[in-house]
Amino acid sequence: xxxxxxxxxxxxxxxxxxxxxxxxxxxxxxxxxxxxxxxxxxxxxxxxxxxxxxxxxxxxxxxxxxxxxxxxx
Numbered sequence: 001x002x003x004x005x006x007x008x009x010x011x012x013x014x015x016x017x018x019x020x021x022x023x024x025x026x027x028x029x030x031x032x033x034x035x036x037x038x039x040x041x042x043x044x045x046x047x048x049x050x051x052x053x054x055x056x057x058x059x060x061x062x063x064x065x066x067x068x069x070x071x072x073x
Contacts, residue, residue: 008016019025 016022016025
């Protein structure tokens with residue numbers, strides 16, 4: 001663990017003064033925020049991958065359809 005000095009708004013300081021364990025509260029809040037950001041980043045990566053795979057799938061499907069239709073004609 002490391003100790004840090006940070007600057008907070010008066011409003012946040014007033015809120016934190018009511019908490020019995022300020023360090024733990026801040027650490028838990030930051031952990032939740034980091035986890036949400038990681039989850040959102042993973043979601044964006046998955047969406048982008050899906051879009052890329054979908055485009056590839058459409059191309060393969062078009063190629064497959066054209067080769068199948070050629071044999072039927």
